[in-house]
Amino acid sequence: MTKKAPKPHLTTLPLDSIIGGDSIEALNSLPEASIDMIFADPPYNLQLSGELHRPNNSRVDGVDNDWDKFADFATYDRFTVDWLKAARRVLKDDGSLWVIGSYHNIFRVGAKLQDLGYWMLNDVIWRKTNPMPNFRGRRFTNAHETMIWCAKSAESRYQFNYEAMKTLNDDLQMRSDWLMPICSGSERLKGEDGVKSHPTQKPEALLYRILMAATKPGDVVLDPFFGSGTTGAVAKKLGRHYIGIERDPNYIKVARARISKVQPVPEKEMLQITSKREEPRIPFGWLIERGLLEPGTVLTSTNGRFTAKVRADGTLISSDHRGSIHQVGAAVQGAPACNGWQFWCVPREGQLIPIDYYRQQLRAELH
Amino acid sequence: MTKKAPKPHLTTLPLDSIIGGDSIEALNSLPEASIDMIFADPPYNLQLSGELHRPNNSRVDGVDNDWDKFADFATYDRFTVDWLKAARRVLKDDGSLWVIGSYHNIFRVGAKLQDLGYWMLNDVIWRKTNPMPNFRGRRFTNAHETMIWCAKSAESRYQFNYEAMKTLNDDLQMRSDWLMPICSGSERLKGEDGVKSHPTQKPEALLYRILMAATKPGDVVLDPFFGSGTTGAVAKKLGRHYIGIERDPNYIKVARARISKVQPVPEKEMLQITSKREEPRIPFGWLIERGLLEPGTVLTSTNGRFTAKVRADGTLISSDHRGSIHQVGAAVQGAPACNGWQFWCVPREGQLIPIDYYRQQLRAELH
DNA sequence: GAAGACGCTGAATCAGCGC
DNA sequence: TGCGCTGATTCAGCGTCTT
Numbered sequence: 001m002t003k004k005a006p007k008p009h010l011t012t013l014p015l016d017s018i019i020g021g022d023s024i025e026a027l028n029s030l031p032e033a034s035i036d037m038i039f040a041d042p043p044y045n046l047q048l049s050g051e052l053h054r055p056n057n058s059r060v061d062g063v064d065n066d067w068d069k070f071a072d073f074a075t076y077d078r079f080t081v082d083w084l085k086a087a088r089r090v091l092k093d094d095g096s097l098w099v100i101g102s103y104h105n106i107f108r109v110g111a112k113l114q115d116l117g118y119w120m121l122n123d124v125i126w127r128k129t130n131p132m133p134n135f136r137g138r139r140f141t142n143a144h145e146t147m148i149w150c151a152k153s154a155e156s157r158y159q160f161n162y163e164a165m166k167t168l169n170d171d172l173q174m175r176s177d178w179l180m181p182i183c184s185g186s187e188r189l190k191g192e193d194g195v196k197s198h199p200t201q202k203p204e205a206l207l208y209r210i211l212m213a214a215t216k217p218g219d220v221v222l223d224p225f226f227g228s229g230t231t232g233a234v235a236k237k238l239g240r241h242y243i244g245i246e247r248d249p250n251y252i253k254v255a256r257a258r259i260s261k262v263q264p265v266p267e268k269e270m271l272q273i274t275s276k277r278e279e280p281r282i283p284f285g286w287l288i289e290r291g292l293l294e295p296g297t298v299l300t301s302t303n304g305r306f307t308a309k310v311r312a313d314g315t316l317i318s319s320d321h322r323g324s325i326h327q328v329g330a331a332v333q334g335a336p337a338c339n340g341w342q343f344w345c346v347p348r349e350g351q352l353i354p355i356d357y358y359r360q361q362l363r364a365e366l367h
Numbered sequence: 368m369t370k371k372a373p374k375p376h377l378t379t380l381p382l383d384s385i386i387g388g389d390s391i392e393a394l395n396s397l398p399e400a401s402i403d404m405i406f407a408d409p410p411y412n413l414q415l416s417g418e419l420h421r422p423n424n425s426r427v428d429g430v431d432n433d434w435d436k437f438a439d440f441a442t443y444d445r446f447t448v449d450w451l452k453a454a455r456r457v458l459k460d461d462g463s464l465w466v467i468g469s470y471h472n473i474f475r476v477g478a479k480l481q482d483l484g485y486w487m488l489n490d491v492i493w494r495k496t497n498p499m500p501n502f503r504g505r506r507f508t509n510a511h512e513t514m515i516w517c518a519k520s521a522e523s524r525y526q527f528n529y530e531a532m533k534t535l536n537d538d539l540q541m542r543s544d545w546l547m548p549i550c551s552g553s554e555r556l557k558g559e560d561g562v563k564s565h566p567t568q569k570p571e572a573l574l575y576r577i578l579m580a581a582t583k584p585g586d587v588v589l590d591p592f593f594g595s596g597t598t599g600a601v602a603k604k605l606g607r608h609y610i611g612i613e614r615d616p617n618y619i620k621v622a623r624a625r626i627s628k629v630q631p632v633p634e635k636e637m638l639q640i641t642s643k644r645e646e647p648r649i650p651f652g653w654l655i656e657r658g659l660l661e662p663g664t665v666l667t668s669t670n671g672r673f674t675a676k677v678r679a680d681g682t683l684i685s686s687d688h689r690g691s692i693h694q695v696g697a698a699v700q701g702a703p704a705c706n707g708w709q710f711w712c713v714p715r716e717g718q719l720i721p722i723d724y725y726r727q728q729l730r731a732e733l734h
Numbered sequence: 735g736a737a738g739a740c741g742c743t744g745a746a747t748c749a750g751c752g753c
Numbered sequence: 754t755g756c757g758c759t760g761a762t763t764c765a766g767c768g769t770c771t772t
Contacts (some may be wrong), residue, residue: 110470113474176507412745496765
């Protein structure tokens with residue numbers, strides 16, 4: 001067996017390409033803290049596949065006694081820790097990691113994630129509309145797979161496109177259980193012989209939702225077990241950069257051909273993420289400076305129970321309190337916090353108009 | 368602190384009772400290989416810090432009990448290994464174990480299960496119809512919990528009532544994802560002050576399905592973290608024996624009072640286990656799980672000429688036939704087929720209400 | 735009395751920037 | 754890094770009160 005020497009660390013990322021070879025070695029060749037998101041579909045534990053490989057590509061022997069089972073769990077755990085560590089090094093501090101697995105391996109992966117300092121954000125259940133039935137009638141139909149979404153650390157300011165997810169779900173918060181079909185039909189890659197090109201090709205819809213949820217256009221997405229390249233195909237389509245790592249030359253070939261046919265969404269604007277959090281901040285005082293509100297204007301709370309006057313410096317004054325729109329709103333209610341923009345209103349034509357209305361007006365003017 | 372001396376091993380099981388004290392000590396006091404099934408709802412190690420407020424400024428009443436606090440992962444792992452080992456000793460060779468948890472703890476529990484030689488059969492997802500939203504909009508709604516079902520070993524000939532699960536699910540294989548509401552309303556135990564008696568009371572429908580799937584009448588079911596006693600209540604109802612272990616004297620009191628009020632399904636035969644497109648499909652068995660129909664209820668045919676009794680697994684039994692609502696409906700009429708939903712009725716206030724009425728009710732609840 | 739409004743609550747690892 | 758300020762954020766079900 002030929003074993004490549006460890007690659008030197010690259011100084012620039014090999015964007016939109018597939019690195020051939022061992023996942024851990026390839027990860028170690030990349031610059032640290034350079035990747036925005038990692039999606040990983042690692043090999044499952046041996047008990048089903050019988051095809052567990054050690055990091056050095058040697059195959060783990062089949063097993064049928066307790067001692068070996070333990071040895072194999074330990075081997076799998078070492079492999080898991082190795083790639084999770086290597087992945088964590090290349091991940092940006094505010095990056096996040098997704099891992100998918102089944103009950104054979106996902107519990108071991110999840111425990112090691114936590115041990116290494118990753119911070120779990122959600123476990124997400126992919127519910128399959130069309131799972132394989134349980135033929136022997138000895139268990140429940142295994143109708144789902146589990147994904148773990150985690151940040152590099154508890155302090156990480158990870159990307160989450162809350163509004164996009166909510167919109168995707170008919171204006172209800174997106175839940176942790178996702179209903180999707182398995183990859184089949186024309187989406188399933190097949191060779192000329194009609195045989196499926198990869199045994200565990202993931203549906204593009206799954207990656208679509210993941211990338212829409214946790215990345216922004218231009219981000220770099222890495223997949224250390226690239227397989228048939230679903231991650232790359234969807235990343236290209238959605239205007240994200242991808243880096244794939246794959247050991248099997250045939251899978252690389254299949255994935256390259258596949259991705260080359262992908263048409264990116266043509267208009268950049270279609271990919272933009274709208275988020276209230278990212279809109280430019282408008283201080284309350286600006287409304288007064290710009291004449292949208294006059295000093296001395298009496299504001300009324302949404303429920304009509306409280307009033308306060310606008311002062312020239314952008315603070316409010318009520319009978320008992322003075323301070324920012326938020327502080328006075330909280331104080332009059334005796335609440336720990338308050339969004340003054342939504343709480344305070346101006347009476348106009350018999351209605352109460354939240355001052356947020358004026359902010360939106362100003363925001364539009366300021367482009 | 369007074370610490371009880373280790374109890375000697377009992378030679379007979381304390382059936383249908385609650386053992387006060389530490390889970391591991393109590394497990395160690397029981398005879399080995401004596402338990403048919405264990406259901407465990409261990410502390411989740413939530414690691415909550417600070418307070419969380421809803422958008423309307425009300426405070427979320429989170430779990431902050433001492434029993435959920437662990438110093439670190441290693442401490443939690445030791446605790447997990449200890450109780451899993453003790454549980455495995457008392458489990459019969461052909462017995463099985465269920466554990467429920469969330470992403471905070473379930474991956475650690477799952478990994479330790481495998482390390483100790485338990486053999487995973489399924490991970491089962493409880494999808495909540497009505498989870499708490501994510502108030503800050505920083506994650507997906509945490510809308511599920513995970514259960515692991517495992518046998519004592521890979522060689523175990525565990526109990527699985529495949530046919531019962533299939534009939535409970537309208538003659539389709541039961542999947543690994545279960546849709547059920549959280550425990551609320553009148554089922555939720557409250558003190559005289561109206562405060563919930565236990566922070567994490569599980570719904571009876573969940574235990575109903577578990578016990579129907581993996582035990583038979585007369586089996587002994589053990590719950591080492593008994594809490595408010597849901598396991599005991601459902602076990603008593605379904606003619607299974609229970610043994611609870613609980614440390615908190617107040618929870619024991621609550622559980623005892625609760626279980627004393629439970630009426631077991633009166634006729635043994637009702638417990639025996641035999642081996643549409645646009646609207647969501649509601650299996651007949653769900654009406655029973657959810658308490659809309661009780662096992663033993665007598666159904667009458669629309670024309671009043673036939674009767675049949677409801678059994679706990681969702682089958683009917685008439686004088687000459689047994690099977691699904693459709694099968695028995697067809698058989699008593701000598702017809703080739705029958706829509707049991709329209710054919711079978713419940714007498715109520717002098718009228719015959721088709722069981723379809725209950726289906727519609729449940730459908731509305733489940734959205 | 736019925737229908738609708740309103741309030742409360744559930745195993746929750748729940749913010750981000752600037753000084 | 755620590756502190757203080759700004760300001761973003763909820764779904765389904767049940768019970769009670771009002772119209």
